[in-house]
Amino acid sequence: MKILKTQNLVWLLGLIPPVLFLLWWDHQAKQGGTNAHIYVSLAQIVGALRETFSSGELTGAYAASITRAFSGLFIGGILGTTVGALMGLFKPVEWALQPIYNSFRQVPILGWLPLIGLWFGSGDGSKLIIVALSAFYPTVLFTFEGLKQADTSLLDVSRVYRLTPWQSFWKVRWPAALLSIFTGLFQALAFTWISTIGVELLFASGFGLGSLMQSAQLQARLDIVVVCVLFVGLTGILLNTLIRQLSQRLLAWRSVRT
């Protein structure tokens, strides 16, 4: 009981800096000094939230971004796991694909934007390619490595108990790889959200939180920009929590700190 109380207190401590920050922000906005135009008051932000929400702009943009992120994760994740598994299980595939994979991986995701923009335009298709790519890289890597790093000492055990190659795959190599595959997917989930916002900011046409932010900035609507930033951040936190919960459930056998 006492511990619970202390934890509550600790959580409250974490609220102090953001509250101080908001107070300082609001104070700056009300000063009317030389920089006043780069701050908006809390009241304005709440107003912008109400405005964009009731006009459907915010929800529409949010839905578009989330859909983009998860479609990208789905496409990139499936392709990535498949390619990674083929590379991990079959040597010739590994030899054929490893060099090109490694060189492509050196280019930051957003570095592909100009090329993809030229080839496919700046529509939703191009955005989806970028987002899917950001999920593809980590899933290939982690699936491949997970299947490669089969623990020889555990394979010895499977020989001692005369497991067939098939049993040995399902009981040793696959579960060992699964941990790695999940790690890759979780990383992909975080990457897709970041790249979704990034690609929407840079290919500003169409819907999405990034696009909304971009057009608000052009109209000097700082209050709407702040609302978007808040939603991007909150979603990031939500996704992180989701990932942590999922991995604790799916990988209970790991020595995770709970």
Added chain:
Amino acid sequence: MDYVSPATLTASTKPTGSLTLKGIRKQFQFKDRELKVLSGFDLNINPGEFVSIVGPSGCGKSTLLRLIAGLDDSYEGVITLDGQRVAGTSLERGLVFQDHRLFPWMTLEQNVALALTNRPLSKAAKAKLVAEHIALVGLKGFEKAWPHQLSGGMAQRAAIARALVNEPKVLLLDEPFGALDALTRVHLQTELQRIWLSSGATMIMITHDVEEAIYLGDRVVVMQANPGRIVHTVDVGLSHPRDRASPVLHRLKDEILAELTNPPVEASSVVPLRKDQDQ
């Protein structure tokens, strides 16, 4: 003291588990150099006997155990179990490694059951064997625990249960307690002696620990390195279960330690230490 009745576990009706090693030679190729790991290793082990093998690092003890287990088939010489030549791994020969090697994604129960994967037994019969052997090593109540939740000693008990659940004729132990703290080790030695007495299996244990070798072994095989060979065999000649404080054990320990810490000697020039104990 909730020992499982040995009746369900013993194979004492027929004298099986007699192991013969004849002229075992094994070498590794190191670039242009040939490294002799074992040179002409001969040993006969009686059914139900406990043989300890001690020797310095690099004397080929662990290699020897891998050969008997059937994990490595490239050697010269002949290994037979009850007259049958050993080839490949077999459920008749269990193996306990120095590290427990439990599968981290399986519970203790599933890990022990893994050893029964390819035994033609009913589900119920398998579950019964698993439960019996978990109880045998004193882990009742931990069936659903993950390996990371077990202490080092408990994990090693689980590994012993997994190796014994097939009721192998021979159990090979490769420094099973080497990674454990001193107190846990002493405790598990006593436990292993109890398990050995109740299972009736032949056991061969590799160890660095001379005291452990003498406490558990009917015979202690002392090896030397470069090339790996037997320098002599000591009959302990005390009945089980044993008293750690026995003066005989202490005298033997001092003698073997002196032998192992002396500068290496030629195999041919070594005179058996305890002729009077040979039968």
